[in-house]
Amino acid sequence: NAGVTQTPKFQVLKTGQSMTLQCAQDMNHEYMSWYRQDPGMGLRLIHYSVGAGITDQGEVPNGYNVSRSTTEDFPLRLLSAAPSQTSVYFCASRLREEAVTEAFFGQGTRLTVV
């Protein structure tokens, strides 16, 4: 059971480039989310999805797009990378939106925008 898998683990982008961070889970979880982690600020929610075909914005959505075409996958797209998007990105999943179960996290993607 792989859990939550993120790719790539590291990435360096030039300002203005675009890229997609991949996230896949094999636990049949309905709820998936993306966070960014910055020093002293904890994890901040970027976007989330309560099921296939449904996405919504979190706390810091600007500059990011998401889609959820399948239960398993929840990619995060950076349309035009900016240095302010340098961060560590985590994908997480849990069983359902209303479930009291804990979230499972991927190992993270460390992104540097130069």
Place this chain on the structure above:
Amino acid sequence: AQSVAQPEDQVNVAEGNPLTVKCTYSVSGNPYLFWYVQYPNRGLQFLLKYITGDNLVKGSYGFEAEFNKSQTSFHLKKPSALVSDSALYFCAVRDIGAAGNKLTFGGGTRVLVKP
């Protein structure tokens, strides 16, 4: 809006001594509370949670946390710290019934256990 505060950026403790990591929260309804730990270059790992019932919750690796509704706190504790407990700890809250059932994290507390 829900929020979480971890007032200490870093906690230093000697191996074998008790460890406490503080967390206070703010929600409009009833909270679900969680503690996660992050080791270097790793994702977050679940430690324990409070949903309802007994205010003292026991979790992984000998950790426990006490829910105090009147003080809106959920402090993480371990009776005898190990060097291997050195990591970054996050408290998180979900406001039951709030739109989106989102998980909000505190800023994190770095724990350093010295031999």
